[in-house]
Amino acid sequence: MNIGNLTFENKAFLAPMAGITHPVFRWMVREVGGAVGFTEMVSAEGIVRDFERAQKYLEPFPGEKPFAVQLFGADPGAVAAAAVISVEQGADLIDINMGCPVRKVVKAGAGAALMRDPGKLAALLRKVRAALHCPLTVKIRSGWTAGEILAPDMARIARDSGVDAIIVHPRTVAQGFSGKADWPVIERVKKAVEIPVIGNGDIRTAEDALRMMDETGCEGIMVGRGVLGNPWIFSAIRGAIGGGSAMIVPTPAEREAVVCSHLDRNIRFFGERDGIKDFYRHLSWYTKGMRGCAALRKQVLGEENHEEVRDAIHRFFALTQRDRPPEDEHPDASSG
Ligand SMILES: Cc1cc2nc3c(=O)[nH]c(=O)nc-3n(C[C@H](O)[C@H](O)[C@H](O)COP(=O)(O)O)c2cc1C
Known part of the structure; x- marks a missing residue:
């Protein structure tokens, strides 16, 4: 699929996830699954005001x-300036978060707050568009509540402001991360x-991905929690x-190789102590449901x-292979 002047061989993308989609995790996902990942959401104000701190x-x-x-x-000016700085740092595509429901973000007028302010939404996107030559996308939610579905209108505003693609997470702000994603909103x-x-x-399985594309007509899909412990998805x-x-x-040998490579890279990027600390959660996800985990x-x-x-x-995987028949050795691939 194409987004602006970029062509993506793989129609599946790794979702931005704060605290999770750092460079090493994106690297693992790209290497194992061939999918392009997004950084976690980065504060535009942070980049503009204190670049040293935001640079990581x-x-x-x-x-x-x-x-x-x-x-x-x-702030449109700050987001546009941060987008330019990001491109200077190597970014090939900028996505603007318009769906984050976290109170602090919404209170500051960012994330999901932009959904309720179409004038500001348009002004912000136009300002960023004018400052950038690379592809620009937005990631939106379905709306504020079940009775206030805003995604189709937001998408039209984004398109009219020069955005190249729309990413839709069809849960409302009121839903947070619970309940079911409302796929018909993607179709709308x-x-x-x-x-x-x-x-x-x-999306927890490849079948889910196909079904979403089939039912909604979307050109691409994005996976968040379903990739945790399962970059093979x-x-x-x-x-x-x-x-x-x-x-x-x-x-098991392939799984062990990926787990060890993830650990080694984490340590290279974040140092021994912080690298292991961050890796711990991933290790839990990689081995979830396996005997001895x-x-x-x-x-x-x-x-x-x-x-x-x-x-x-190494001891864990050696035991796993010795004790169990091959077909029982894997955690449920959809358990993420
Ligand atoms: C821990 C966590 C952090 C997230 N951080 C972000 C973020 O920084 N930016 C964003 O647009 N969405 C963020 N999301 C939302 C995901 O990108 C995605 O839209 C959501 O999890 C639904 O997809 P899924 O059902 O495949 O997980 C986050 C989700 C989780 C679980």
Whole structure:
């Protein structure tokens, strides 16, 4: 699919997730699943006011191309300036967050607050568009409440302001992250605009991805929580879209190699202590449902030594392979 002048071989994207989609995780997902990921939302004001501090959020992994950065902010001038700085740092695509429901963000007039202020929404997007040559996308929610569905109108405003594609997470602000994503809203957005639409919400398997594309007509899909512990979901989606296998189950050796590579890169990027600390959550996701995972977590919790963690992982996978028949060794690929 094309977004502006960029062509994406894979129609599936890794969703921006604060605290999760840092360079190493995007690197793992790109390598294992071939999907382009977005940075977590980065404060435009933060970039403009204190670049030194914000810079770490604009770091790509080695060779990350295209590099997609998500920004949030309320002030059109600040968001436009931050977008230009992001491009100077290597960004190839800028996404503006217009769906974050976190109170602090909304109170500041950013994220989901923009949904209720169409004039400001248009002014902000036009200002950013005028400052940028690279593709520009927006990520929106369905609306404020079930009775206040705003996504199709927002999408039209975004299109008229020069946005190249719309990403729709069809939950309302009132829903937060609970309840079901309302996929028919993605279809309504697709019918409202001709530019590409990327659907997001509740994709846990390759079949879900195909079904979303089929039911809504969206050109691309985006996966958030379904990728946690399961970067293979993107290979499965790519296979399924190409008419091939929708089920990719890594062997224990493949899983171990990915887990160890993730650990090593985390340590290279964040240092030994912080790298292991951040990795701990991912280790839990990678091994969820596997026999001995609780004991492994216990061994690694609070551990600050790279070799100790590596050894614990190696022992865990060695036992897994010795004790269990191959078909029982994998966690439910959809459990994320
Ligand atoms: C921990 C977490 C952090 C998130 N951070 C962001 C963010 O920074 N920017 C954003 O647009 N959405 C963010 N989201 C929302 C996701 O991008 C996605 O829209 C949502 O999780 C629905 O997709 P899913 O059902 O595939 O998880 C976050 C979600 C989670 C669970």
